[in-house]
Structures are given as C-alpha cells and as structure tokens.
Amino acid sequence: MSQSPTTFDPYPGIVDDLAYTYEGVFTRERVAATVQAARDVLESTAKVKTYLPVFVARQAREQLMAAAQAEGLVAKAVPEIVFVCVQNAGRSQMAAALTEHLSARRVHVRTAGSAPSGEINSTVVEVLAERGIDLTTAYPKPLTDNVIRAADVIVTMGCGDACPVLPGKRYEDWDVADPAGQPIEVVRDIRDDIQARVTNLLRQILD
Structure with a gap:
C-alpha cells in the first residue's frame, strides 16, 4: 500500500519555541495561530523566500509581545513608538x-x-548604511490592532494609512517625501528630514 508523502514544514520548532517563551501568558493554540498569521502574510508578499522562516519567527514574536503589552500581561520597560506607512x-x-x-x-x-x-x-538600505545603520535584515510588516494598542506614540508618514484612534495615545503625521524611485541624492535628503523629526520626537519623549 502506498503512503502519502510526509508534509515538509519549512518552519520547524517556531511554535514550540514561542510556546515555551510565552508559557503562562498565551496558550499554545494562540501562539500557533499567531505563527500561522505571520506565515500567511509574509509568504504572500515575500519576493525572496530564503529567509522566510527567520522573518516568520520574528514577526510572530513581535506580534505576541505587542499583544501581551496591549492586554497588560507584560509590563513595558520603555516607551513604544510605531511608524506606519502603506508599504512599510x-x-x-x-x-x-x-x-x-x-x-x-x-x-x-x-x-x-x-x-x-x-x-x-534598496536605496534606503544604502543611505542608512552610510550612517552605520544595517537595515539588511529588516522586512516590511503588516499593520495590526495589537501593534497600535501596544504603542504609546503612533507616527504615520504622510501616506494615507488610517490608524484607529485610541485614548491615551500620541498621534503624529509626518509629511515626508516617498523615496520610491528616487535617486540616491534625494533619498539622502529624505533620510536627513526624517532624522531631524526623529531627534525632535525623542527630545520630547525622553527629556
């Protein structure tokens, strides 16, 4: 009798690891659902699949932490800021x-x-590398309610994304030019504009 081929799981151990990390905070079923949601989003958008398991694990971990903070299950050590733009x-x-x-x-x-x-x-990666900042392992992430609920400051980047307005949050909209398709000189100017805004925001939050 022929047997069905074994299904290959490209993300072995991710649910096990996160279930251990969040034992007593979330059930294994919720952890598994969060991992599956991360897989669904990232597999549908990723152009390069090589590092998908790493990104899925990171996305699921971040979403679980955001949910834990939003639900008051884990205390925040520092203020939380989320930057929102359509394509991220x-x-x-x-x-x-x-x-x-x-x-x-x-x-x-x-x-x-x-x-x-x-x-x-890729030009954004390049102009940040000029400042000694490595963005090569970053990846675009979906906007979720938990990320907004966990944040203290929500900054939209002048690109039309609508966020739910929740009490106790600080909202800002920055009218920043889009670097997509721009030459590197323009992207450097955008970087410097954003840095000036970031510096001002940090002074207000931390001073």
Whole structure:
C-alpha cells in the first residue's frame, strides 16, 4: 500500500519555541495561530523566500509581545513608538532605524503598513548604511490592532494609512517625501528630514 508523502514544514520548532517563551501568558493554540498569521502574510508578499522562516519567527514574536503589552500581561520597560506607512518599505523603516540608532534603546520601535511590500527599498538600505545603520535584515510588516494598542506614540508618514484612534495615545503625521524611485541624492535628503523629526520626537519623549 502506498503512503502519502510526509508534509515538509519549512518552519520547524517556531511554535514550540514561542510556546515555551510565552508559557503562562498565551496558550499554545494562540501562539500557533499567531505563527500561522505571520506565515500567511509574509509568504504572500515575500519576493525572496530564503529567509522566510527567520522573518516568520520574528514577526510572530513581535506580534505576541505587542499583544501581551496591549492586554497588560507584560509590563513595558520603555516607551513604544510605531511608524506606519502603506508599504512599510521606505519611510517608516528609515524612521524606525534612525530612532533605534539615536535613542540608545531608551525606546522600543515597531514599523507597520496596511499593504506591506515584499522587500525594503534598496536605496534606503544604502543611505542608512552610510550612517552605520544595517537595515539588511529588516522586512516590511503588516499593520495590526495589537501593534497600535501596544504603542504609546503612533507616527504615520504622510501616506494615507488610517490608524484607529485610541485614548491615551500620541498621534503624529509626518509629511515626508516617498523615496520610491528616487535617486540616491534625494533619498539622502529624505533620510536627513526624517532624522531631524526623529531627534525632535525623542527630545520630547525622553527629556
């Protein structure tokens, strides 16, 4: 009698690891559902599949932490900022990277987009590398309610993404040019504009 071929799971151990990490916080079923949601989103948008298991694990872990913070199950150590732009491939990624670079981990940063693209803008990666910032392992992420609920500050990047308005949150909309399709000189100007805005925001939050 012939047997059905064994189904290959490209993400072995991710649910096991996260279920262990969040034991006593979330059920295994919720962890598994979060991993599946991350797989569904990232598999449908990724242009390069090589590192998908890494990205799925990171996305699921981030979503679980955001949910735990939003539901009051895990205390926040530092203020939370989320940068939102439709494709989450240029402006919001630059803002998040510059914020992490300049804040010395005094804030926690997330990024998100309502229609995340498959990869980060390569010119954005290049102009941040000029500042010693490595964006090569970043990837576009979907906008979820948990990310917004966990944030203290929500910054939209002038690109039309609508976020739910929740009490106790600080909202800003930055009118920042889109780096997509722009020459590197223009993207450098966008980077510097975002850095000035980030510096001002950090002064207000941390001083």
